[in-house]
Amino acid sequence: MSTVTQADPAAPAGSAHPLDQRRPLGDRGFAILALASGLLVLVILVLIAITTTQQASSWFTTEGWKIFTNNWDPAANQFGALSFIYGTIITAIIAIVMAVPVSVGIALLLTEVVPYRWSRPIVYVIDLLAVIPSVVWGLWGILVFAPWIQHIYAHIGNVVQGVPVLGSLFGPPTSGASFFTAGIILAFMITPIVTSLSREVIATVPAIDKEGAYALGATRLEMIRGAVWPHSQGGVVGAVLLGLGRAMGETIAVALVIGSAAVITPHLFAPGYNMAAVIANQFGEASGVFRAALMGIGVLLFVITIIVNIVARTIVDRSARRKRGA
Amino acid sequence: MAVIAGQQGIDLREPKGWRRTSNRIATFLMVLAFVLVIIPLGFVLFTVIAKGASIISWQFLTGQPIPPNVEPAGVGGLWPAVLGTIEITALATLFAVPLGILGAVYLNEYGGRGWLAALIGFMSDVMTGVPSIVMGLFIFSIWVLHFGYSGLAGAFALGCLMLPVVIRSTDEMLKLVPNSLREGSYALGATKARVTVTVVLPAAIGGIVSGALLAVARAAGETAPLLFTILTVTTANPNVFSGPTTSLPSQIFSNATQPYTGAQDRAWGAALTLIAICFILMIAARIVTARFSRYSR
Numbered sequence: 001m002s003t004v005t006q007a008d009p010a011a012p013a014g015s016a017h018p019l020d021q022r023r024p025l026g027d028r029g030f031a032i033l034a035l036a037s038g039l040l041v042l043v044i045l046v047l048i049a050i051t052t053t054q055q056a057s058s059w060f061t062t063e064g065w066k067i068f069t070n071n072w073d074p075a076a077n078q079f080g081a082l083s084f085i086y087g088t089i090i091t092a093i094i095a096i097v098m099a100v101p102v103s104v105g106i107a108l109l110l111t112e113v114v115p116y117r118w119s120r121p122i123v124y125v126i127d128l129l130a131v132i133p134s135v136v137w138g139l140w141g142i143l144v145f146a147p148w149i150q151h152i153y154a155h156i157g158n159v160v161q162g163v164p165v166l167g168s169l170f171g172p173p174t175s176g177a178s179f180f181t182a183g184i185i186l187a188f189m190i191t192p193i194v195t196s197l198s199r200e201v202i203a204t205v206p207a208i209d210k211e212g213a214y215a216l217g218a219t220r221l222e223m224i225r226g227a228v229w230p231h232s233q234g235g236v237v238g239a240v241l242l243g244l245g246r247a248m249g250e251t252i253a254v255a256l257v258i259g260s261a262a263v264i265t266p267h268l269f270a271p272g273y274n275m276a277a278v279i280a281n282q283f284g285e286a287s288g289v290f291r292a293a294l295m296g297i298g299v300l301l302f303v304i305t306i307i308v309n310i311v312a313r314t315i316v317d318r319s320a321r322r323k324r325g326a
Numbered sequence: 327m328a329v330i331a332g333q334q335g336i337d338l339r340e341p342k343g344w345r346r347t348s349n350r351i352a353t354f355l356m357v358l359a360f361v362l363v364i365i366p367l368g369f370v371l372f373t374v375i376a377k378g379a380s381i382i383s384w385q386f387l388t389g390q391p392i393p394p395n396v397e398p399a400g401v402g403g404l405w406p407a408v409l410g411t412i413e414i415t416a417l418a419t420l421f422a423v424p425l426g427i428l429g430a431v432y433l434n435e436y437g438g439r440g441w442l443a444a445l446i447g448f449m450s451d452v453m454t455g456v457p458s459i460v461m462g463l464f465i466f467s468i469w470v471l472h473f474g475y476s477g478l479a480g481a482f483a484l485g486c487l488m489l490p491v492v493i494r495s496t497d498e499m500l501k502l503v504p505n506s507l508r509e510g511s512y513a514l515g516a517t518k519a520r521v522t523v524t525v526v527l528p529a530a531i532g533g534i535v536s537g538a539l540l541a542v543a544r545a546a547g548e549t550a551p552l553l554f555t556i557l558t559v560t561t562a563n564p565n566v567f568s569g570p571t572t573s574l575p576s577q578i579f580s581n582a583t584q585p586y587t588g589a590q591d592r593a594w595g596a597a598l599t600l601i602a603i604c605f606i607l608m609i610a611a612r613i614v615t616a617r618f619s620r621y622s623r
Contacts, residue, residue: 023517030519034436037428038446041453041493044486048460051467105359113356122360124612129367131604133547134458135575136597139582140370143590188366219341219349242455249457251550252575256582276459276550283463283554298463302456309455313448 048302056296058289067296072262072278074286079293081300083262087179087274088301091254092247094183094268095190099247100240102187103194108224110195111202112210123196130192138256141185146176146257153180153269173269177259180268182277185257186247194243201235201319202228238315245308249301251276275301371601378598381591387599392560392577392592395584399591406562407596410573411603413566414477414556415546418484422545423538426492427527433493434500435522447497453490459550461486466554475557477566480573483551488541495537499530532618539611543604549575574600 059067059079069080106126110119150173157172205228213223259271260281279294279301286294340346381399389403429446437443465483473479503526511521527534557570558580574596581593 027517027519030522031436034428034432037425038432038437038443038493040425041429041446041450041490044464044489045449045453045456047468048456048464052460052463055463055467055471102359102362105356106363109356109360113353125364125367127608128605129363131543131547131601131608132367132370133549133575133600133604135547135549135578135582136370136374136601139578139593139597140373142582144369144373188363191363217341219345221349221352222345224352245455249455249459251457251459252579256579276457279459279463280550280553295463295467298460302460305455305457305460306452309452312455313451317448 045306049299052295052299052302056292056299059292059296062289063293067293070264074282074290074293077289079289081275081293081297083264084273084275084278084297085300086264087258087272088248088276088304090179090268090272091182091186091258091274092244094180095186095247096240096244098184098187099191099194099243103191103239103243104198104236106191106195107198107202108228110199112220112224112228126192126195129188134189134250134252135256137185137189138253141181141253141257142177145185146181148176149181149184150176153178157269168266169268171267171269175259175271177257177271178269179258179272182254182258182272182274183268185253186250189250189253190243190246193246194239197239197242197316198232198236201232201239201316204235204319205231232319235316235319238312238319241308241312241315245305245312248308249276249305251280255280374594374597374601377591377594378596381595382598386592386595390562392572393588394560395581395586395589398588399595401588404574404577404592404596404599406560407572407574407577408599409562409564410477410480410556410571411546411575411600413564414480414484414552414571414573415542417478417481417566418488418545419538419542421481421485422488422492422541426489426538426541427496427534429489429493430496430500431522431527433497435518435526450490450493450497454494456487457550458483458487458548459553462551462554465551470555474568475555475570476568477556477563477571478568479555480552480571481566483555484545484548487548487551488545491541491544492538495541496530496534499533499537500526502533503529532614535618536611536615539607539614543607543611546607547575547600547604549573549579552576553579574603 063079066080068082068085070082070086071078071080072083106122110122114122153170153173153176156170160166160170161172209227209231210223213227218226254274255277258273258277260273260277261271262273262278263270265272275297279298283291283294341349386403387408388405390405391402392404392406393402429450433443433447437446461483464486465479469479469482507525507529508521511525516524552573553576556573556576558572558576559570560572563569563571578593578596578600581589581596584590584593
């Protein structure tokens with residue numbers, strides 16, 4: 001740590017002759033310190049992969065490919081994780097389907113419709129949504145929102161009962177805690193990130209393209225479809241993928257409202273489970289292969305979200321770079 | 327796009343018919359999208375304030391221990407959780423903010439356009455997407471299994487979550503510092519470290535502090551990384567470096583599923599306290615941005 005103190009501006013290191021080409025010790029020390037901090041990101045990511053995989057190894061070795069079966073029974077030493085993977089995908093899809101149109105709508109509202117002095121308060125409100133902690137969403141979700149929306153589920157269930165596809169998707173509910181409730185709460189939670197990234201992408205559309213469209217007499221909608229959308233399509237897809245990654249990894253709110261039932265069912269109003277939630281709820285009492293299995297679900301979740309994030313960031317970065325070149 | 331129908335001169339009136347209607351529908355839908363976001367936000371805030379305000383008192387915030395779930399509201403207090411949240415978040419800030427700022431200094435001042443800086447920058451973005459529960463499992467594997475539960479372990483987990491956020495926000499701010507400032511300083515014979523510490527960082531300090539405050543606000547509300555690192559106990563543990571402790575988010579999580587109204591009331595009180603902490607940090611960030619930012623986008 002002595003290099004830190006030498007990097008201090010008050011240290012004599014900086015008082016060398018101005019034309020002295022040698023780099024003082026403190027200067028080099030500071031460079032090394034900065035490099036080490038940067039490398040820390042890579043080190044942590046690698047360590048996450050190694051240590052969690054190590055802890056999960058007994059699950060992978062004892063169960064083999066059976067980890068992808070739908071058979072989760074810790075009491076009988078059965079640890080198939082398929083129902084959790086299913087739940088993660090279903091809840092994330094529900095969240096994306098609801099959050100994306102809203103987020104893109106708000107992003108367009110902010111960039112193309114409202115004047116600047118109005119856009120700042122709107123951004124503040126959206127940020128407020130991002131600052132509400134996951135556990136508060138969960139608390140509200142299970143004690144207030146789920147009991148309330150159960151009535152709506154019941155109405156929908158009664159209406160569509162007997163209708164071929166809808167009937168099995170939206171049948172009468174058993175409780176307010178379900179895949180669908182989790183999806184709605186997730187939608188609230190990912191809206192801020194999707195909105196702000198979409199806005200960033202949409203803001204990069206060259207003004208000259210937009211003015212050109214208006215000059216041709218386009219309405220605002222026609223301008224958006226003709227000038228904004230082709231330019232920002234790719235970036236918005238990236239933003240949506242990032243939202244998907246968040247929705248898959250969000251834990252506590254889902255753990256409280258999803259209903260905690262390890263089942264695979266098309267019934268969206270039925271209680272279910274997802275990967276993050278099962279870890280949060282069951283890790284405390286787990287040991288041996290049970291703990292390794294939950295750790296392994298964490299590894300799968302890590303791998304999936306890392307892949308989704310790498311793809312999404314690549315898309316967002318590329319669309320941002322294209323605009324800088326233009 | 328045949329927009330101007332064959333007319334003499336340019337028709338500047340609003341288009342008629344379906345073109346006007348569709349445009350108005352689109353604008354209406356955008357406003358509706360915003361309303362759809364305000365409703366749940368208002369609903370959550372209203373519920374938390376209405377239910378939380380009635381239980382919060384000085385005794386609630388500073389009393390201890392946290393009573394058993396069956397006890398009605400008004401017994402005991404949440405001091406162990408408040409103390410834990412303050413200690414753990416402060417310690418995490420102490421780890422993540424200096425390292426994050428240094429990491430951003432590397433990306434912006436030293437790495438330049440090299441492949442390593444590009445890789446670190448990209449992976450910091452990716453790391454912001456790592457689920458918080460995975461951070462909890464990571465610290466459990468690497469620390470808790472060897473050294474046991476402690477506030478320190480929780481701070482490590484929160485620090486890992488904050489690090490990439492601080493790197494990214496600081497990096498954005500350093501990019502805004504004009505090169506002429508650096509060049510002027512070099513021209514006076516300063517070393518690179520000295521230029522960075524005395525010229526570049528002070529020039530960007532407003533944005534850096536505000537980014538760090540927002541990262542702290544996010545971290546203070548995190549529950550998942552704490553579940554397997556601090557355990558959740560009912561008595562205050564002033565020693566952040568050893569022994570299980572508790573925090574506001576983990577207390578809310580364990581109370582939320584209790585059937586007892588006393589436990590639920592305490593959860594609402596804790597939720598209001600937590601939201602207040604997060605909002606205060608966020609508002610502080612706004613004030614810092616407004617008052618101390620010399621360069622902005």
